[in-house]
Amino acid sequence: MKGKALPKQFLIKNGDIIDPVKGERFIGSVLINSGRIEKVGKRISANGATVYDAGGKVVTHGFCDVHVHFREPGREDKETLATGAEAAIAGGFTQVCAMPNTEPPLDSPESIRFIVEKAADLPVKIHPIGAISVGQQGKELTELGAMAQEGAVAFSDDGIPVMDSGVMRRVLEYAGPLGMPVINHAEDLTLKLDGQMHEGSWSTRLGLSGIPDVSESIMVNRDLELASMTGGRLHVPHVSSAKSVEWIRGAKAGGLDITAEVTPHHLFFTDEDLHSFDTNYKVAPPIRTENDRQVLMTAVKDGTIDCIATDHAPHTVEEKEAPFDWAPCGMIGLESAFGAVWKVLSELGMNLEEVIHCFTINPRLVMDFEEDLFSAGTEAELTILDPDEEWIFAKEHIHSKSRNTPFSGESLKGRIKATITGGKFFKL
Amino acid sequence: MGFLSNRHLLGLAETPKEDIEMILQHASSFREVLDRPIKKVPTLQGKTIVNLFFEDSTRTRISFELAQKRLSADTVNFSAGSSSLKKGESFKDTAQNIEAMKIDCIVMRHPVPGAHIHLINYVNSVVVNAGDGTHEHPTQGLLDMMSLLEVKGKLDGLKVAIIGDITHSRVARSNIHGLVKMGVQVMLCGPPNLMPVNIEELGVTVNYDVDEVLEWADAVNVLRIQRERQGVSYVPSVREYRDLFGITRERVERLNKQITIMHPGPMNRGVEIDSDVADSENAIILDQVLNGVAIRMAVLYLLLGDQPEES
Ligand SMILES: [Zn+2]
Numbered sequence: 001m002k003g004k005a006l007p008k009q010f011l012i013k014n015g016d017i018i019d020p021v022k023g024e025r026f027i028g029s030v031l032i033n034s035g036r037i038e039k040v041g042k043r044i045s046a047n048g049a050t051v052y053d054a055g056g057k058v059v060t061h062g063f064c065d066v067h068v069h070f071r072e073p074g075r076e077d078k079e080t081l082a083t084g085a086e087a088a089i090a091g092g093f094t095q096v097c098a099m100p101n102t103e104p105p106l107d108s109p110e111s112i113r114f115i116v117e118k119a120a121d122l123p124v125k126i127h128p129i130g131a132i133s134v135g136q137q138g139k140e141l142t143e144l145g146a147m148a149q150e151g152a153v154a155f156s157d158d159g160i161p162v163m164d165s166g167v168m169r170r171v172l173e174y175a176g177p178l179g180m181p182v183i184n185h186a187e188d189l190t191l192k193l194d195g196q197m198h199e200g201s202w203s204t205r206l207g208l209s210g211i212p213d214v215s216e217s218i219m220v221n222r223d224l225e226l227a228s229m230t231g232g233r234l235h236v237p238h239v240s241s242a243k244s245v246e247w248i249r250g251a252k253a254g255g256l257d258i259t260a261e262v263t264p265h266h267l268f269f270t271d272e273d274l275h276s277f278d279t280n281y282k283v284a285p286p287i288r289t290e291n292d293r294q295v296l297m298t299a300v301k302d303g304t305i306d307c308i309a310t311d312h313a314p315h316t317v318e319e320k321e322a323p324f325d326w327a328p329c330g331m332i333g334l335e336s337a338f339g340a341v342w343k344v345l346s347e348l349g350m351n352l353e354e355v356i357h358c359f360t361i362n363p364r365l366v367m368d369f370e371e372d373l374f375s376a377g378t379e380a381e382l383t384i385l386d387p388d389e390e391w392i393f394a395k396e397h398i399h400s401k402s403r404n405t406p407f408s409g410e411s412l413k414g415r416i417k418a419t420i421t422g423g424k425f426f427k428l
Numbered sequence: 429m430g431f432l433s434n435r436h437l438l439g440l441a442e443t444p445k446e447d448i449e450m451i452l453q454h455a456s457s458f459r460e461v462l463d464r465p466i467k468k469v470p471t472l473q474g475k476t477i478v479n480l481f482f483e484d485s486t487r488t489r490i491s492f493e494l495a496q497k498r499l500s501a502d503t504v505n506f507s508a509g510s511s512s513l514k515k516g517e518s519f520k521d522t523a524q525n526i527e528a529m530k531i532d533c534i535v536m537r538h539p540v541p542g543a544h545i546h547l548i549n550y551v552n553s554v555v556v557n558a559g560d561g562t563h564e565h566p567t568q569g570l571l572d573m574m575s576l577l578e579v580k581g582k583l584d585g586l587k588v589a590i591i592g593d594i595t596h597s598r599v600a601r602s603n604i605h606g607l608v609k610m611g612v613q614v615m616l617c618g619p620p621n622l623m624p625v626n627i628e629e630l631g632v633t634v635n636y637d638v639d640e641v642l643e644w645a646d647a648v649n650v651l652r653i654q655r656e657r658q659g660v661s662y663v664p665s666v667r668e669y670r671d672l673f674g675i676t677r678e679r680v681e682r683l684n685k686q687i688t689i690m691h692p693g694p695m696n697r698g699v700e701i702d703s704d705v706a707d708s709e710n711a712i713i714l715d716q717v718l719n720g721v722a723i724r725m726a727v728l729y730l731l732l733g734d735q736p737e738e739s
Contacts, residue, residue: 193658193660194658196541199625200625200626201625201626201629203624203625204624204625204626204627204629204630205441205601205629205630206541206542206563207541207560207561207562207563207564207598207601208541208542208562208563209562210624210625276542276545277541277542277545277546318518318520321518321519321520321546322518322519323519323538323540323542323543323546324540324541324542324543324546325539325540325541325561326540
């Protein structure tokens with residue numbers, strides 16, 4: 001994917017501007033000067049500027065995904081920082097947070113620096129998340145403070161739950177004053193066992209071993225209790241079950257300062273979709289029932305869930321062609337994220353501004369990133385999209401190095417037309 | 429080629445009632461062949477069948493192999509431990525390599541549920557499921573129905589109990605799908621932690637009192653029990669299992685009726701079933717074994733045969 005370097009003065013006019021910070025929407029223009037925002041307004045004239053007519057398409061902040069797996073270092077056959085960045089741009093994302101379950105895991109300040117340096121020249125901001133425990137073994141804490149100094153933006157052993165409640169307590173205590181979110185992949189492994197899919201009518205029928213919804217909600221509840229006790233900043237990733245939503249809603253109602261994310265696939269699919277044993281639907285936590293899906297959508301609408309995160313998890317074709325029990329968990333998701341989420345949430349009655357919040361300002365607030373991307377002097381990160389375009393997602397829309405996605409063949413609504421990031425204009 | 433509505437036999441969940449009836453009918457005529465002095469017909473002459481077993485199962489493999497030989501098919505056996513397969517050559521490559529040798533049919537046993545659906549994506553051969561993990565074992569379901577039909581004369585309206593570890597049983601799932609389609613009332617019994625959630629949605633009832641279940645049933649299909657699976661303990665002890673769910677002589681003698689006893693084998697005598705019960709007149713366990721050959725002959729003929737059989 002090749003972007004064009006932005007001209008010194010670049011004027012995007014005739015845009016349907018959505019400003020998630022000011023809460024405004026108007027037809028107007030964005031003027032970029034030397035790669036930075038100069039002005040956003042209804043009427044801007046700039047002599048000598050190169051003009052791009054947005055043709056009434058939506059112009060908004062670049063999207064931010066707080067949960068991706070880019071597989072570098074170690075599994076560059078699945079994804080690299082560079083190919084992951086291309087997938088992000090294709091999905092309208094200008095910032096992503098990369099999970100540390102690489103090979104070896106990002107569990108030291110040196111490994112955090114490796115990502116920061118390697119990503120420095122890429123057009124997407126890739127923020128590393130540091131491991132909670134050494135080797136993601138769930139026992140000994142990593143050098144959390146030093147990793148934060150090197151640029152880690154949060155801590156997580158994602159992919160592997162922190163089963164030991166004492167370890168979870170200590171990381172929340174330690175990371176709290178650093179202002180760093182702690183993200184725990186919530187699945188109680190003693191309940192999950194060798195589970196392959198959601199435990200319910202479909203696991204019973206298919207004979208695949210089941211993962212009960214409480215394997216998640218029990219651990220979410222534990223983590224909320226520990227967050228309340230320690231004052232640590234808990235962020236709950238990829239919420240998959242109605243029961244977890246209830247705990248999170250209750251904790252927020254009680255004033256606890258926590259956040260939560262949901263993936264496009266948990267909002268889009270149900271366990272019935274696994275009927276033909278397609279390993280592209282195999283993911284952790286598993287895709288659950290239609291009731292869970294409905295509750296998750298409602299939770300996005302009422303703010304219980306703060307943001308959308310893709311959990312973009314590339315795997316090779318060979319690995320996903322294995323029989324179900326032997327195939328790895330995870331699917332890619334950056335390229336299809338907006339079209340999938342806008343489709344189901346617009347059907348639920350959410351408006352475009354609300355949904356764009358979940359891709360822009362909300363994830364940045366979770367990570368404490370600068371969220372006002374329209375303020376003068378900010379490096380230009382913009383996403384231009386057509387919310388009305390209906391399209392069938394297909395292999396040719398994938399820019400990731402991997403192709404493991406059940407969204408292939410699905411009809412989506414809303415399509416990214418261009419992404420501006422890293423001083424470049426990417427037309428899609 | 430083929431006389432059934434599906435090209436493969438993957439499970440009884442997707443096999444229509446008419447096909448089950450046709451298989452049962454043909455199996456009973458093949459059963460007669462097995463009683464002849466020369467137990468061989470030329471029906472599948474020139475067809476090549478590969479028995480692809482990723483999990484040891486001498487019984488099922490021998491039963492399929494005999495059925496194939498009785499039908500004059502050429503057969504090849506391929507056995508691979510599942511653990512070596514996990515690491516080595518991919519499942520897809522193994523299947524495609526075998527198919528490249530110009531074969532007509534793959535009979536596969538695999539430890540992972542749904543492996544057969546993957547297989548049909550990779551090969552053009554006709555596929556017969558000889559057991560896929562804890563999902564289905566359709567020829568076992570069919571041979572159980574055939575055996576019931578033989579002793580009871582009909583299936584419709586019959587009351588059949590399945591007792592044991594339902595969660596991990598492919599035999600239970602295939603039996604349930606087949607029996608329910610044929611109008612049989614099915615009741616399940618076994619340790620509650622081995623009863624899958626929402627199983628009633630498949631058209632069965634559940635009762636944890638084995639004496640009540642035996643009282644109700646015309647026939648009982650007793651499943652092999654394992655105390656633990658992959659290091660997880662489900663059944664506290666053999667003694668307790670026998671007390672709560674075992675088909676003991678005392679239990680059967682207390683009944684004021686004859687009850688047909690089935691077991692898919694291999695049996696744990698003295699655990700889920702007493703020797704006296706297994707060897708009693710009411711037990712049709714060895715008939716099941718013989719019918720297994722007839723059912724597999726019928727399935728292979730109906731999937732692979734290209735002209736009506738001369739009988
Ligand atoms: Zn995770």
